[in-house]
Amino acid sequence: MRFLALIWMNVWRRRVRTSFTLLCVFIAFMLFGLVMTIRNAFTLGVDVAGMDRLVLINKVTLILPLPFSYRDRLRRMPGVEVATHQTWFNGAYQETTNVLNTIAVEPEQHLKIYKELKLPQDQIDAWLADRQGAIVGKDLAARYGWKLGDRVPLMSSLWLPQQPWEFNVSGIYDGGAGVDKTQFFFHYDYLDQNRAAELRDNVGWYIVKIADPGQATSLSHQFDAEFANSGAETKTTTEKGFVESFAKQIGDIGSITIAIASTVLFMFGMVAASTMVQSVRERTNELAVLKTVGFGDGLILTLVLAESLFITVVAGGLGLLAAWAVVQQGDPTNGLLPIFLLPTQAITAGIVLMVLMGLIAGVGPALAAMRLRISDALRRV
Amino acid sequence: MILRQIFAVLMLNLRTIPARLGSSTVAIIGIAGVVIVFVSVLSISAGFSAVMSGAGSPSRAIILRAGSETELTSAIGGMEVRIIKEAPGIMRDGDTAVATADLYVIIDIPKINTPGSSANVPMRGIEAEAMKVRSGISLIEGRMFRFGTNEVIVGRAANQQYANTKIGDTIVSGQNRWEVVGVFEADGGLPETEIWCDVHSLQSVYRRTNSFSTVSVRLITPESFDILKTWLTENPQVHASVRREDEFYSSQSETMTRLINTLGFGIAGLMGIGAIFGAVLTMYTAVASRTREIGTLRALGFNSMCVVVSVLAESMVLGGIGGLIGGTAAFLAFNGYQTSTMNFQTFSQVAFAFRVTPQLLGTGILYALVIGLFGGLLPAIRAARLPIPSALREL
Numbered sequence: 176m177r178f179l180a181l182i183w184m185n186v187w188r189r190r191v192r193t194s195f196t197l198l199c200v201f202i203a204f205m206l207f208g209l210v211m212t213i214r215n216a217f218t219l220g221v222d223v224a225g226m227d228r229l230v231l232i233n234k235v236t237l238i239l240p241l242p243f244s245y246r247d248r249l250r251r252m253p254g255v256e257v258a259t260h261q262t263w264f265n266g267a268y269q270e271t272t273n274v275l276n277t278i279a280v281e282p283e284q285h286l287k288i289y290k291e292l293k294l295p296q297d298q299i300d301a302w303l304a305d306r307q308g309a310i311v312g313k314d315l316a317a318r319y320g321w322k323l324g325d326r327v328p329l330m331s332s333l334w335l336p337q338q339p340w341e342f343n344v345s346g347i348y349d350g351g352a353g354v355d356k357t358q359f360f361f362h363y364d365y366l367d368q369n370r371a372a373e374l375r376d377n378v379g380w381y382i383v384k385i386a387d388p389g390q391a392t393s394l395s396h397q398f399d400a401e402f403a404n405s406g407a408e409t410k411t412t413t414e415k416g417f418v419e420s421f422a423k424q425i426g427d428i429g430s431i432t433i434a435i436a437s438t439v440l441f442m443f444g445m446v447a448a449s450t451m452v453q454s455v456r457e458r459t460n461e462l463a464v465l466k467t468v469g470f471g472d473g474l475i476l477t478l479v480l481a482e483s484l485f486i487t488v489v490a491g492g493l494g495l496l497a498a499w500a501v502v503q504q505g506d507p508t509n510g511l512l513p514i515f516l517l518p519t520q521a522i523t524a525g526i527v528l529m530v531l532m533g534l535i536a537g538v539g540p541a542l543a544a545m546r547l548r549i550s551d552a553l554r555r556v
Numbered sequence: 557m558i559l560r561q562i563f564a565v566l567m568l569n570l571r572t573i574p575a576r577l578g579s580s581t582v583a584i585i586g587i588a589g590v591v592i593v594f595v596s597v598l599s600i601s602a603g604f605s606a607v608m609s610g611a612g613s614p615s616r617a618i619i620l621r622a623g624s625e626t627e628l629t630s631a632i633g634g635m636e637v638r639i640i641k642e643a644p645g646i647m648r649d650g651d652t653a654v655a656t657a658d659l660y661v662i663i664d665i666p667k668i669n670t671p672g673s674s675a676n677v678p679m680r681g682i683e684a685e686a687m688k689v690r691s692g693i694s695l696i697e698g699r700m701f702r703f704g705t706n707e708v709i710v711g712r713a714a715n716q717q718y719a720n721t722k723i724g725d726t727i728v729s730g731q732n733r734w735e736v737v738g739v740f741e742a743d744g745g746l747p748e749t750e751i752w753c754d755v756h757s758l759q760s761v762y763r764r765t766n767s768f769s770t771v772s773v774r775l776i777t778p779e780s781f782d783i784l785k786t787w788l789t790e791n792p793q794v795h796a797s798v799r800r801e802d803e804f805y806s807s808q809s810e811t812m813t814r815l816i817n818t819l820g821f822g823i824a825g826l827m828g829i830g831a832i833f834g835a836v837l838t839m840y841t842a843v844a845s846r847t848r849e850i851g852t853l854r855a856l857g858f859n860s861m862c863v864v865v866s867v868l869a870e871s872m873v874l875g876g877i878g879g880l881i882g883g884t885a886a887f888l889a890f891n892g893y894q895t896s897t898m899n900f901q902t903f904s905q906v907a908f909a910f911r912v913t914p915q916l917l918g919t920g921i922l923y924a925l926v927i928g929l930f931g932g933l934l935p936a937i938r939a940a941r942l943p944i945p946s947a948l949r950e951l
Contacts, residue, residue: 443830
């Protein structure tokens with residue numbers, strides 16, 4: 176602690192150099208934070224996907240429906256707490272190209288399964304009471320300026336003949352970090368009664384909440400066996416597995432983002448290292464004098480490392496903070512990446528990386544400083 | 557005169573770069589890193605949109621249900637298809653229209669490199685005229701499927717990216733079995749990601765009796781489009797919208813390209829700012845280590861302008877070297893890299909290859925030079941302002 180002032184003076188010995196080095200490391204960790212946010216966005220919210228929720232889709236493809244009758248068969252099976260279904264509506268707002276995340280659900284069951292959707296009781300009651308009611312995510316409502324009670328017309332090319340379909344905004348839900356707040360949920364009954372007769376009594380997929388997550392695998396097999404050899408066989412996975420497999424469809428975003436982050440950290444780590452090398456080289460005399468007056472090898476090593484760590488940790492910390500602040504502004508792509516947040520693991524990883532960067536950048540010069548022989552160093556002048 | 561001075565000083569600068577190898581390397585690597593990321597990320601969207609826009613031709617048109625934006629969400633009944641095929645503007649071969657009513661669906665098949673999880677692979681049921689409508693299709697392996705069977709042919713890219721799509725393989729999908737009998741190519745366009753079969757076989761499996769997704773037609777001439785469009789709009793029996801095929805497919809790449817470009821430009825932009833700071837550091841070091849040299853030059857009568865220009869030029873040379881290294885590395889590592897992604901707009905897989913185009917490389921190197929220029933600015937001014945006497949006194 177006694178030497179903080181000394182470290183501080185050394186850091187600011189060359190103001191311009193230190194400032195630009197700090198800026199480089201700042202940008203490196205800001206980028207790190209943003210890239211990790213993008214990586215997380217492409218996992219499509221797998222963190223909040225429940226292990227106690229199973230998804231049943233048509234074995235051939237997700238776009239083929241499952242019979243409505245499966246609901247009651249599922250509800251009768253042991254180990255099932257809640258079984259409900261969802262149907263993709265493909266609703267477009269204002270323009271046919273502007274397709275929103277619109278899903279027909281059974282409201283009561285839906286809220287029972289998705290406890291992470293937060294909305295006041297009076298809004299829930301309003302939704303349950305209004306067949307044309309819908310609850311929309313906070314971010315979606317904000318994007319179009321929807322308020323409670325607003326009437327929203329949506330077009331759907333999937334479910335002719337009636338269009339546009341009229342909805343009332345009954346509730347606006349919020350939720351913790353990682354909850355997709357761009358969705359639009361409405362009554363399945365409203366859809367079913369108004370779509371073409373030959374399309375009725377079919378649902379998109381089933382969501383089942385099971386009592387014991389430990390039984391997910393065995394129950395999945397039981398469900399699939401139950402509907403085997405029928406006209407609509409099922410494929411059951413945990414919701415987490417389902418989301419993961421969906422994310423994999425987009426491609427290996429994980430490797431791409433890790434590659435970018437590594438490039439960035441390597442690039443700017445070199446800048447920090449080069450600064451430290453120069454800074455120690457310039458101070459050869461001073462270091463020799465310090466040693467002459469009795470500073471031990473360990474202390475010299477610590478002083479140089481502390482200087483290097485100061486640069487990376489202060490600038491890196493501010494960089495992560497800046498990334499966080501940018502991410503708070505929300506998804507820059509206007510709805511394509513609904514789960515846009517800086518994950519906690521990324522913050523932890525960032526802190527570890529900035530300490531590592533400081534140590535790696537400082538260790539060479541610090542060792543050189545420690546091994547400095549006083550007689551050689553002083554003779555150099 | 558001044559040019560010769562600048563040139564002399566610049567050569568001196570460049571010849572002494574090896575003496576400052578360490579700090580110059582930092583700047584070069586930094587700039588190379590920016591260019592690698594910039595070029596490689598944008599090569600993804602270049603490759604993606606090349607496949608999407610390579611799929612279409614202005615001499616073909618695609619007819620969807622009114623209000624539908626994608627083939628997957630479009631549905632046209634058999635009766636309507638028959639009426640549509642009577643429309644003027646469509647090329648005819650004898651009595652039959654050169655037109656195909658397709659059923660477009662997706663089928664779950666794993667990608668080869670993620671065997672555990674399935675992907676939405678597009679599958680297209682076609683009518684016999686389809687090969688006449690789409691002229692660029694040719695079989696490169698095996699044979700055409702026989703109509704009335706469950707045989708399929710797969711596009712070349714699908715064949716490389718998805719499991720069980722070799723000739724002789726059976727694609728098992730629920731209770732259905734599809735036999736792969738051929739592989740086709742389509743000038744590198746979107747159909748190469750697809751699996752093709754008889755539309756009637758597909759209808760029965762997907763329970764879409766006598767229902768199709770779209771009708772694709774060959775126009776008599778590209779100008780016949782308007783005739784066809786007017787006729788379809790005015791006919792009360794059809795509820796359809798018609799698009800030129802090339803415009804239709806390239807519009808479906810917009811969301812994806814915009815997403816990749818936003819992220820690519822954002823990341824590369826920030827990295828570029830960081831690289832400028834890195835270059836500033838390098839050039840300050842360069843100027844500082846040459847203080848006495850610069851003082852001497854000034855004392856000899858070289859004016860400050862040529863000192864400025866020489867520092868800027870050195871910085872841009874470093875930028876240019878970084879740009880070349882980065883561009884070359886990105887080209888070698890990523891050009892032609894085959895992959896497959898899900899197009900958000902169509903909910904279907906698209907197989908494509910990264911494309912490091914000459915244009916992209918040019919932009920990358922230009923970007924590197926700009927970084928070098930900005931990085932050199934402040935140090936150049938510092939160099940020009942060095943007071944000669946004290947500069948000469950420097951060690």
